[in-house]
Amino acid sequence: MAGSLSRRVVLGVYALLIIVPLLVVLTGSFKTSKELFDSPMGLPSSLSPKNYSAVLTDASMATAFVNSAVVTVTAVVLTLAVGSLAAYGLARIPGWKGALVYGFLVLGMAVPAQSNMIPQYVLFQSLGLLDSRIGLVLIEIVATLPVAVFIMTGFMRTLPKELFEAGSIDGAGPWRTYRSIALPVSMPSLAATAIFLFVIQWNDLLYPLLFIHDPAKVTLPLALLNFQGEFLTNYPLLFTGVIVASTPLVVTYVFLQRYFVAGMTAGSVKG
Template identity: 35%
Template sequence: MTASLSATRSRRNRARPARGAAATFRYTVLIVGALVMVTPFIYMLSTSFQAQAYVLTFPPQFIPNPATTANYSRALTTENFLLYFANSLVVAVVSTAVSVLVSSMMAFAFARFDFRGKELIFRVLLTGLTIPAVMLLIPQFVLATKLHLLDSLGGLIVFYIAGSLSLNTFLLRGFLASVPHELDQAMQVDGANAWTRYWRLALPLAKPALATATIFTFLNSWDEYPIALTMINNPNTRTLPLAIATFQGQNATQWGLVFAASLIAIIPVIVVFLVFQRYFVQGLTSGAVKG
């Protein structure tokens, strides 16, 4: 017995350095990866507080000296920046709300009802995830021209909603399919119709998946550039990505101004993520493995 215990302790002692080395290597890789990811953002933040004359200095200054807030003042007062910010906010909020509502209804139908061609319709819907968005620019422009949706925020909202329905329905269907059917049956016994079961049962239980869909849809609508560039010519209906692009001149780019405007544009995305992040990981994993 004593010999066996000694052998076990010896193996454990030999294993500890190996585990320690593996842990050290793992943490080193994670730290290096984190630095690679964070460094561009830190440089962007630093540049936004620098005058144009100090932007392209080498080596780059991560602590601005001298620091100035002039770029932020110019960004907020130049080229109707606040109007473009409001335009983007309206487009993103309306697109997100309508897309999440419609896709949750579709997901509830796919997860809870049996009807002819259900799987075929769902697979056709998912083909939207396989088509690159760039390939749809010309058809979308032609369709917008026929429907008189050019140069309007409503036109952007329509196409943003259409572009997000596939992913949102996929995520929400997977989550709703995991809800026990016994809950539906219990509500049916009490006389609840399909709308009541959707509104009072499915939506409250699907908060994690709804939060995930909300974050994805808001981010895509807020940052979208190619569709807006194709369909918007009127300066009064520009969105924020188009406004930031105007800060890049033909001969020189005012990087401090561009970075300051970009950091301002990040604020709503951070707010949305902070509000819904507690449900984000749970909703994402549930939608990915169910259905």
């Protein structure tokens, strides 16, 4: 009884830590700067959409939204393609060899991104990939591929070997087995991985800040910095930009939520 009450208290506190800042941002997006500073926790005097109109009609924000969409969608699709191929191969390599390759790939999650920035910048500069959407896509794939391999390998290792053996008996080669058997049954894992990748890559500020200098190629997180000045920050517009930037994440989760729990739990136990 005491343990159950303690868990409820902890969960209640955790919920407040999430809900209160969210409400401040949501209500603040309808306020003026004066209203926000006078009453940060209070309700706005009116539900005027002027902040949303200012953000949505801002040409730089529209350009940043398109850049983020192009870079994120391309990077997510390519990361899923490469990661699923790697996971399929690792799941079928028996013994210590598969474990060694898997450990090498997943080790990338333990390496801080900041430790690689200087050599990555020098490399991209020598290849002419700075201020390039292609370069940004490539670095996002490299940075998030270990996460994709980690999630999808855990799932594919739970798939019955009989599935692959049946494909071999029917004359299917490795590529046909991967395309016709492994991918269809791995849709929950792919959807869960896609959500993680989309959140990470859509919200990434570090790599765009390092590799992108052309205003026409900035992404949304980078564009939101324009609302912060040296001496004054327009917090209502900043809050509005955050909500607008977060909307695609919410929509993506709503459409893929039925796969999310299944994808994250399917690889946790051996089937």
